[in-house]
Amino acid sequence: MDCSRDFIEWLGQDLSMKILMCLNDISDLVRASAVSSSWRKFVITKGLCKQLCVRMFPEASHLANVVEIKNTFEPMATGTDISSQLTCLESEHRAYASLSRGLTAFTRKNCISDALFASSTDNYPVESIKNTLEPSETVDNWASYWSSKGSNSAAPETLIYKLVAQLCLVTEVHIHPFQAYFQFGFPIYSAKAVRFQMGYPNPLTVENDDREDFMDVKEFSEDKFVWTYTSPEFPMAQENHLQKFKLPEPVLCIGGILKVELLGRVQTQESDGLYYICITNVQAVGRPLSPAFDVEMLDEPGKYKLNYYPKSADRLLSAKSLESESSSSPCRFHRFSASIRTWEQMILNTFRGAGPVMIDDDYPDYEYLD
Structure with missing residues (x-):
């Protein structure tokens, strides 16, 4: 042998x-x-x-x-x-x-590089989704937040973000609801729950789009993206702080697009009796793989x-x-x-x-x- x-x-x-x-x-x-x-x-x-x-x-x-x-x-x-x-x-x-x-690796950072568009915006561009890129609640002594249009309590909203690289490992998403200190009772315009999707732009629809990027004044269309991951639904608290939603498992996002679904509404505006969702800041915490890949x-x-x-x-x-x-x-x-x-x-x-x-x-x- x-x-x-x-x-x-x-x-x-x-x-x-x-x-x-x-x-x-x-x-x-x-x-x-x-x-x-x-x-x-x-x-x-x-x-x-x-x-x-x-x-x-x-x-x-x-x-x-x-x-x-x-x-x-x-x-x-x-x-x-x-x-x-x-x-x-x-x-x-x-x-x-x-x-x-x-x-x-253990490196963690905010992987969002830009805000692409929202399914609705109440007062564009003052209340644009771009404001959610800023972690501070105020910029130049003005409140910084995105606001949806008013609707019924069941209407969802969608926020779309671009990540810093086409390959990112995302472990959790942070969302800070907005508290309106300038309104009576200081209402907090959170959602009832949130859900996240990750994927890439649909090359067929992107090639036919007549604009270089997607802005929140445009009507949201699901066919502009292909989603390869969908998270469970997480309850959101009606509280004024950065709320952290940890994904069940780290997700490798291929394509660099994050979708935040805001499900349900909890707060009406006194002036019109309609329900709104307002967000101060959104972060996707993880690790970009660029420039190695x-x-x-x-x-x-x-x-x-x-x-x-x-x-x-x-x-x-x-x-x-x-x-x-x-x-x-x-x-x-x-x-x-x-x-x-x-x-x-x-x-x-x-x-x-x-x-x-x-x-x-x-x-x-x-x-x-x-």
Whole structure:
């Protein structure tokens, strides 16, 4: 019996796949691929980094293919021969490893870059949706808020926002209802509940639109967007503070569009007896993936090409790597390799005649490790 064979050869591809897919951290999967050349080939050719990324973030299934762009002029070449196919798989491996690490980083910021339009506006442009981009309740000593038109208590409203990048991981949405201190009783014009959708502009309707952007004076039309995610409905309190709505799971928004649905009304205006919704500020909290990644829509609806820029990704991940090194031993990789050796030896010992296995620590992808 050949004692130099490792456990992937002993157990077979199916069982080895099940074992490696038990890893839930992309860094651990990349470290496993660094143990030996056979493990590296197995992880890359089976696309395990992509599978783990899609498992953690189902929206990533909309990414049909990957192009690694080493500079702004020369995208990675593609081909049909075996060598070119392996090169493509290695590029995909690096891209999804970097994407997964970026998605699991702890950086949080407001990902909204612009307000596109609202389903109605009471007094445009004084009460425009653009006012909700400003976190302060007042600007130049004037109240800053968006107001719907007056209606019955059941009429919903919709606010559409553009995110800072076409790829953003959104974890929660914050909304601050407006309190009218200049009206009798200081009423708060909140909604009864909120719901969120994320997606991308419909290329068919955008191309036929005669304006460069969508403004809140225009009538809202659902066919202008394609929504790939819809949140549960969250109750909103009639209170004057920034209310935080945490999504059940972090959402990978592909396309960079956020829709806020304001469901139901609770407050009438004394002057006309109609119900209104007024909002001071809206924030989408998460992490943009630009400039390391961007996406291009393909001819197939709902499918994208993922463009990966390794140099930008390295710069974005360097801060996280330095922070990890300051809080842990610099020998984490070697400890992991040692534990993998022990794991492999235990499996091999279950087979009669199994002996020690040579491990190749000289692996070129160290820059993707913590």
